[in-house]
Amino acid sequence: MDMNHGSMDHSGMGGGMGGMHSSSSSMSMAMTFTNTHDTPLFSNLWTPASDGSYAGTCIFLIILAIIDRCLFAFRAIMERRWLAAHLNRRYITVAGKTPEAGRIDSDPEAKHASLVTAQGVEESVKVVERTTSVIMPWRFSVDLPRALIFLCITGVSYLLMLGVMTMNVGYFCSVLAGAFLGELAVGRFIQYNDHIH
Incomplete structure (x- = not known):
């Protein structure tokens, strides 16, 4: 009884392997390098x-x-x-800094001053660059x-x-x-x- 059961398992495995072989032979993917x-x-x-x-x-x-x-x-x-x-x-307001336009309005002697400074138009904001990692x-x-x-x-x-x-x-x-x-x-x-x- 055990012998028949073993032979059935073996033949089942053989059939499975044969089926696997036939299905893999139908695939055309090369498994080794070729120079064609x-x-x-x-x-x-x-x-x-x-x-x-x-x-x-x-x-x-x-x-x-x-x-x-x-x-x-x-x-x-x-x-x-x-x-x-x-x-x-990233802009922040600088505490205590008067904008150039406000200073000109309050000072009659500065009426002819330019709003453009060496750093650009001076306002009450400052560009702050953050160098740490940020999302x-x-x-x-x-x-x-x-x-x-x-x-x-x-x-x-x-x-x-x-x-x-x-x-x-x-x-x-x-x-x-x-x-x-x-x-x-x-x-x-x-x-x-x-x-x-």
Whole structure:
């Protein structure tokens, strides 16, 4: 009885493995690197038919990887600008300071004085810049462009990932070369002290 039960389990496993083998053979995803020049990129419509079109596809991947790094650099630059604009827009009233316009009105001798000083138009406010870390409030004019930039970065990054997932050596090396060239060109603009990579 135990022998029959064991043989049934074994045959069931064999049938399951055979089913798994047939389903995995229907999948066309390569598990090892190849160096063929007719590997499709993104769809079957983009299949290089010659060495020249394969080289063009590799050049496209290099440019796409450079664009990816440029988008990261652009995002880092914009983040710094948005933060600087937010920090520079903090105004406070200075206690005891008379505005220039009020001083001119109260002093008849100062009627010909200019309202523009070396620091600009002098009023009873002062710009205070805060240098510590701060979370900016939600603003449509900042958060919409930020989300659009992130959308572009995500799209380009996933396209590069799909190129690498073809397991084609040329495509893989092209993505690496583009990432290297992009980092070499604009890496200094990217801020590494936060989640931007």
